[in-house]
Amino acid sequence: MNTTFQHNGTEVFVREFNKFKGAGNGTLTSMRKDAINRLSELGFPTTKHEEWKYTNISPILKGDFTLITDDQFFLTQEDIKPFLFAGKNSILLVFENGRFNEALSSIPENSEGIVLGNLSDHFTHPAVKSHLGKYAGYKDESFIALNTAFVNDGAFLYIPANGSCEQVVHILYLNDTRKHATVMYPRNLIVAEKNSSLKVLESYHTLGHINQSFSNSVTEILVEENAAVEMCKLQAENAIANHISHTEVNQTANSRFNISTITFGGNVVRNNLHIVLDGVQAEARLYGLYLIDGKELVDNHTLVDHASPNCYSNELYKGILDEHAQGVFNGKVLVRQDAQKTNAYQSNKNILMSDDAVMNTKPQLEIFADDVKCSHGATTGQLDEEALFYLRSRGIGEKDAKAFLNIAFAAEIIRNISSQYLQDRLMQLVEARLKKINSYE
Amino acid sequence: MLKIKSLRARVEDKQILKGLNLEVGAGEVHAIMGPNGSGKSTLASILAGREDFEVESGEVTYNGEDLLEMSPEDRARKGVFLAFQYPVEIPGVSNANFLKTAINEIRKARGESALDSKEFLQLMKEKMKLVEMDKTMTQRSVNEGFSGGEKKRNEVFQMAMLEPSLAIMDETDSGLDIDALRIVANGVNALRNENRSFVVITHYQRLLDYIVPDYVHVLYDGKIVKSGKKELAFELEQKGYDWIKEEISAVKA
Ligand SMILES: Nc1ncnc2c1ncn2[C@@H]1O[C@H](COP(=O)(O)OP(=O)(O)OP(=O)(O)O)[C@@H](O)[C@H]1O
Ligand SMILES: [Mg+2]
Numbered sequence: 298m299n300t301t302f303q304h305n306g307t308e309v310f311v312r313e314f315n316k317f318k319g320a321g322n323g324t325l326t327s328m329r330k331d332a333i334n335r336l337s338e339l340g341f342p343t344t345k346h347e348e349w350k351y352t353n354i355s356p357i358l359k360g361d362f363t364l365i366t367d368d369q370f371f372l373t374q375e376d377i378k379p380f381l382f383a384g385k386n387s388i389l390l391v392f393e394n395g396r397f398n399e400a401l402s403s404i405p406e407n408s409e410g411i412v413l414g415n416l417s418d419h420f421t422h423p424a425v426k427s428h429l430g431k432y433a434g435y436k437d438e439s440f441i442a443l444n445t446a447f448v449n450d451g452a453f454l455y456i457p458a459n460g461s462c463e464q465v466v467h468i469l470y471l472n473d474t475r476k477h478a479t480v481m482y483p484r485n486l487i488v489a490e491k492n493s494s495l496k497v498l499e500s501y502h503t504l505g506h507i508n509q510s511f512s513n514s515v516t517e518i519l520v521e522e523n524a525a526v527e528m529c530k531l532q533a534e535n536a537i538a539n540h541i542s543h544t545e546v547n548q549t550a551n552s553r554f555n556i557s558t559i560t561f562g563g564n565v566v567r568n569n570l571h572i573v574l575d576g577v578q579a580e581a582r583l584y585g586l587y588l589i590d591g592k593e594l595v596d597n598h599t600l601v602d603h604a605s606p607n608c609y610s611n612e613l614y615k616g617i618l619d620e621h622a623q624g625v626f627n628g629k630v631l632v633r634q635d636a637q638k639t640n641a642y643q644s645n646k647n648i649l650m651s652d653d654a655v656m657n658t659k660p661q662l663e664i665f666a667d668d669v670k671c672s673h674g675a676t677t678g679q680l681d682e683e684a685l686f687y688l689r690s691r692g693i694g695e696k697d698a699k700a701f702l703n704i705a706f707a708a709e710i711i712r713n714i715s716s717q718y719l720q721d722r723l724m725q726l727v728e729a730r731l732k733k734i735n736s737y738e
Numbered sequence: 739m740l741k742i743k744s745l746r747a748r749v750e751d752k753q754i755l756k757g758l759n760l761e762v763g764a765g766e767v768h769a770i771m772g773p774n775g776s777g778k779s780t781l782a783s784i785l786a787g788r789e790d791f792e793v794e795s796g797e798v799t800y801n802g803e804d805l806l807e808m809s810p811e812d813r814a815r816k817g818v819f820l821a822f823q824y825p826v827e828i829p830g831v832s833n834a835n836f837l838k839t840a841i842n843e844i845r846k847a848r849g850e851s852a853l854d855s856k857e858f859l860q861l862m863k864e865k866m867k868l869v870e871m872d873k874t875m876t877q878r879s880v881n882e883g884f885s886g887g888e889k890k891r892n893e894v895f896q897m898a899m900l901e902p903s904l905a906i907m908d909e910t911d912s913g914l915d916i917d918a919l920r921i922v923a924n925g926v927n928a929l930r931n932e933n934r935s936f937v938v939i940t941h942y943q944r945l946l947d948y949i950v951p952d953y954v955h956v957l958y959d960g961k962i963v964k965s966g967k968k969e970l971a972f973e974l975e976q977k978g979y980d981w982i983k984e985e986i987s988a989v990k991a
Contacts (some may be wrong), residue, residue, distance in 0.1 A: 534878065683826045687880075689787045691840035692814035692847070701839070705830025705879075 302340035306358035332445035362480035383467040388627040397564030412455040451484035458491040475505035483514040489524040500531040520552040538563040550576030562593035574608040584612035589622040596625035603636040618654035745796035752780030756960030765932040786820035815847035819902030828880040861928035886913035921978035943975035
């Protein structure tokens with residue numbers, strides 16, 4: 298018997314699916330059907346599955362989540378105010394329990410073919426037609442299948458050739474759990490055509506602290522020739538939130554993609570990041586930061602697929618784990634036979650703040666080309682005792698001294714974000730998280 | 739001010755301090771000299787509160803209070819300062835930010851109000867001048883990429899900022915060029931007053947030309963084996979430590 302997947306658990310979603318009526322045309326309807334069928338064939342991965350060894354998702358399957366599909370909105374300006382990290386005048390797309398809340402969003406008039414909007418309003422856009430579902434394959438991925446079955450809304454950002462958007466586009470996902478445990482299936486599509494540029498903040502938050510939530514998101518990103526996309530994915534849901542995301546990136550020649558995946562924790566959090574360097578001289582930078590405590594579990598799985606020669610990838614993931622937190626970093630770099638002159642670097646650094654915290658790191662290099670430069674390294678250790686003593690010997694209390702060192706450790710990741718405003722706001726959030734101040738300013 | 743009585747301390751099974759006695763009065767400058775490995779830095783670390791050392795017996799009081807009971811931060815807040823022999827680099831923590839926090843913690847403990855950014859910058863400017871420190875150094879991370887001499891100068895700068903009442907300086911003169919030595923010594927002298935005491939650990943009499951000590955002690959094999967006035971430093975410079983070792987073995991025999 299195949300024990301790497303389990304089937305119990307899928308029925309609930311199939312039942313839900315039979316009641317579900319999504320927006321869009323026939324192509325979408327058949328894609329959804331195909332995806333739910335695939336999910337029920339496949340089942341959900343168990344910890345016998347190599348890629349899910351440390352991440353037991355059964356707590357998610359036990360949850361009784363409500364999928365909200367009506368068009369009633371409750372959130373107010375006040376509710377979203379704490380989450381406006383990209384600045385008062387930034388472009389903002391608000392999703393309330395997965396549904397686009399137009400009234401709270403602020404989107405400029407579309408000009409020069411640029412689209413910064415929600416997916417369900419643009420199902421007929423040529424870029425949606427040609428790219429939606431193209432990069433996030435659901436054949437072997439249960440959670441992509443699940444997301445695809447319930448595809449309904451999310452962000453659609455489209456920058457045509459030579460276009461650019463200077464401001465950060467903030468995609469804000471709020472799970473309002475104050476009435477019930479909620480589930481959402483965000484689906485984002487980002488297309489940056491030739492010579493274009495775009496900066497995006499994708500953030501996830503919870504309202505309420507009693508009911509659980511489940512965010513199952515899929516984001517597809519196409520970075521065409523010579524285009525530049527900078528992403529920041531911030532998961533700042535509460536400690537009982539469940540979150541499984543797939544970010545699927547396809548880069549063509551000379552493109553640049555830079556992503557910072559910042560995770561503040563949850564019951565079960567799994568970030569899958571998959572980048573295909575599918576054109577010469579493409580560059581990808583992957584930064585990650587996870588700050589977790591309690592009994593939180595955060596699992597970052599990354600795959601950089603060097604499919605073309607002369608590409609560059611650099612990956613740095615850092616984590617601070619306190620109390621009984623569990624972290625997983627699985628970073629795979631695949632250098633295909635044709636991908637000569639590849640430069641690929643990877644590093645994972647962790648600080649364990651308690652004896653009960655656990656970090657599982659697994660770098661995987663699979664290299665089939667012969668002329669490559671690759672390196673990887675991983676460290677997991679305690680806070681630097683010498684530095685801690687130095688700070689304390691100057692009158693700084695133990696707790697503050699630890700925060701100083703941890704903030705410095707985390708700053709190395711946040712510093713890479715190009716928007717100064719966003720960087721400053723994120724630094725404030727990181728400080729609050731590390732000092733265990735459980736609120737937003 | 740500081741009283742150390744029969745202090746015995748160890749690391750794992752290595753006995754380092756073997757019954758050390760020392761008394762430092764308010765406003766006094768004491769120099770401690772002694773061969774490598776004799777326990778000078780160990781003493782300094784224990785006074786600052788490093789936990790790697792196990793104090794087996796003896797007592798240390800500071801202004802009448804049991805110093806060994808206090809956390810490192812509380813000692814600092816009460817005016818104890820250690821200029822480290824090997825200051826540690828702390829990437830990502832800015833010198834200015836770190837010092838501002840430190841100074842305000844210490845002010846809070848003294849019942850003084852916190853300095854705001856402007857007052858802090860003003861004070862920093864003033865003290866930077868005292869040790870002729872370059873402005874860019876305070877903007878960098880704590881000791882990161884500092885040369886050996888710059889690190890030592892930064893220690894003295896911090897001391898000037900924090901205005902301790904007991905400053906322990908562990909080989910602050912090693913690694914300094916001749917000009918820097920003079921600058922650092924002038925900085926220390928400017929801080930000398932009737933309430934502030936110094937314990938200056940050094941290998942070289944040269945420093946004591948600038949910072950003239952009231953007393954000189956020889957720490958050998960975990961104990962203060964000889965004490966004297968500043969002339970003792972000259973004698974050590976000329977004769978080395980062998981005659982002291984001989985004296986001790988003569989006493990033992
Ligand atoms: N953490 C430690 N573990 C083991 N041995 C130690 C430790 N710290 C100090 N020692 C030993 O204790 C002895 C005293 O060291 P200490 O650093 O106090 O000497 P010192 O007098 O400051 O020497 P120097 O003049 O070279 O600076 C040395 O033999 C040293 O190796
Ligand atoms: Mg020493």
